[in-house]
Amino acid sequence: MTLKLLSFNKSRKAMNEMEKETLPGVTLLGSTGSVGRQTLEVIDLHRNRFQVVALAAWGGHMDLLQEQVNRFRPPLVVVGDPSKAQGISLPSETQLLTGIEGMVKAATHTKTKVVVAAMVGISGLTAVYEALKMGKRVALANKETLVAGGQVIMNLVKKGTGELIPVDSEHSALFQCLMGHSKKDVKHLWLTASGGPFLDLSSEDMTNVSPSMALAHPVWNMGPKITIDSATLMNKGLEVIEAHWLFSIDPSHIRVVIHPQGVIHSLVEFKDGALLAQMGPPDMRVPISYALGFPERLKSGVKPLDLTRCPPLTFQEPDFKRFPLLHLAYEALKMGGTTPTALNAANEMAVEAFLAEKITFPQLPQVVEGVLKDWQSTPADSLETVKEADQDARYKAQKLIKQITNS
Ligand SMILES: NC(=O)c1ccc[n+]([C@@H]2O[C@H](COP(=O)([O-])OP(=O)(O)OC[C@H]3O[C@@H](n4cnc5c(N)ncnc54)[C@H](OP(=O)(O)O)[C@@H]3O)[C@@H](O)[C@H]2O)c1
The missing domain is CATH 1.10.1740.10 (RNA polymerase sigma factor, region 2, helix turn helix motif)
Incomplete structure (x- = not known):
């Protein structure tokens, strides 16, 4: 009886492993960062839907990367800075890669279906480019990639290789508001900005x-x-450029409005005067889960906005001088x-x-x-x-x- 139970458990485990193998694979570039950590929180809610193929970080937070590896046991781990790579202990079945080449290998791996690009700065450009070339879905948080290389990236997307889904909350909002609408009906894209900590600070006080x-x-x-x-407010400037590339809209039709409460994540203004907005708590797990599951909506773990407790929503023009x-x-x-x-x-x-x-x-x-x-x-x-x-x-x-x- 015990022997039978043991072999049943063993074959059950093998079945689970086999089932896991067939789940869509996610490569997470920048797993130790703010977006990376929140992506793993969302994936944790959907272990029966996704398998983590690769976790990649630069090497600045090795203890955290180690914890993530122990928890998700991906077949690949990438440490961008090779000098930090000795600091990690991996399960025998996990392969260690380093450098930008390692990031590219992880992003283009045959098991990878979705690449979450959550690294910071232009460091993401090559891996995103190669992933799209290989026909992967790229869930893009890393806006600098589009700011620096928008034309190159969008040329690939237009050719129909790969799929780019925005994770930046403003662009996810625009993407959702544009769904089912024709671009010719769009008058303006409105990017909301919280205004940051110095919204009301004078230029003189900014020196300190x-x-x-x-x-x-x-x-x-x-x-x-x-x-x-x-x-x-450079973040909003980078987002204007990102929006131009993602939605192929002339800069004169992309506007910024300050909205300190961060409840409306962006809006689309149509020719007929209608404004469509996407609202919700300021929590990146919403756009992350949207990009992972698109076109399906997945649970994100986020408590929805309570409209009756929502602060009054205010809007103002940005001050380009300050x-x-x-x-x-x-x-x-x-x-x-x-x-x-x-x-x-x-x-x-x-x-x-x-x-x-x-x-x-x-x-x-x-x-x-x-x-x-x-x-x-x-x-x-x-x-x-x-x-x-x-x-x-x-x-x-x-x-x-x-x-x-x-x-
Ligand atoms: N945070 C947000 O809420 C948010 C919202 C919208 C868009 N974004 C965009 O998402 C991206 C990530 O932002 P974040 O706030 O999550 O950044 P972060 O917390 O600073 O994390 C950056 C991640 O990238 C890794 N990294 C650092 N330098 C790298 C390099 N040269 N090559 C490859 N990977 C490198 C870091 O690894 P180590 O930990 O090992 O250094 C870390 O995992 C940025 O482009 C940002 O503009 C972020």
Whole structure:
């Protein structure tokens, strides 16, 4: 009897393993970050629907990556920085990969159906590009990829290889509001912005802003890079560019409105005057679960918004003078070519320098403006051109940061 039960349990386990093998595979790039952790929370609610094929991180939070590996036991683990890779102990069946090549291998693996791109900065570009080329669904949180390489990425999507579903909450909202509508009926896309922690701060007071003050976002709990971008409103500028590429809408039809409560995640204005909005609590698990399950809606674990307890919803125009990076993003998009690539690279460098306390808050736009001033834009129509432009802009930004630091 005991023997029979044992062999029954064994074959049951084998069956479970076989069933798991046939579930759609998810590769999660940036698993230790804010979006990455929330993606695993959603997947945890749907263990019978998805299998985690790969977990990838850079190497900054190895203890957390270890916990995630122990919990999800993926066949692949990627540590971006090879020097950190010794710090992990893996089950015998798990393969360890490193570097950007490792990220690409994980993103293009045969078992991978969905790639959640939740890494930060332009580091995501190559893996997203290769995943789309292999026909994968990319659930894109990593907006810098589209800002820097929008044309290259969208050319692939237009060719019908791969599928891009936005995870950025504003773009997920627009994607949902546009569903079933024709683009010719759209008058404006309205991106909402919380306004960040310095919404009402004067330009003079911004000179005294420290990294810790800028990292205290009033609505969202996010990684450091996007939190600083939210404080400067560059995040909204990057999102304007992201929306242009995702929905193929002219920049003059993309507007930003400040909505401090963060309840409406964005809106579409149609020709007939109708405005469709997507609302909900400010919680990334909603757009993450939407992108994973699309076109089906999955449970996200999020408590729905209680409309009777909802604060009054307010809206105001953004102040382009106090937040010049938003204006620069619109300008870069209008100039086109590699200018948004340069904008993104300069901004990444400036944010890093601000967090390291090398430059002040008002110097963030100075670095970006300095790089864009003499920028010679070329068509951003290949991965190589985009990468070259990115490197060039980084070099220029580095020089400017040095000049600022030494002055
Ligand atoms: N957080 C949000 O609520 C939110 C909302 C909308 C959009 N987004 C976008 O989603 C992306 C991720 O944001 P986040 O807030 O989750 O960032 P985060 O908390 O800083 O996490 C970033 C993740 O990327 C990894 N990473 C860092 N440098 C990398 C590199 N060079 N190559 C590959 N991976 C690298 C990190 O690994 P280590 O931990 O090992 O360093 C970490 O897993 C960003 O593009 C952001 O704009 C975020």
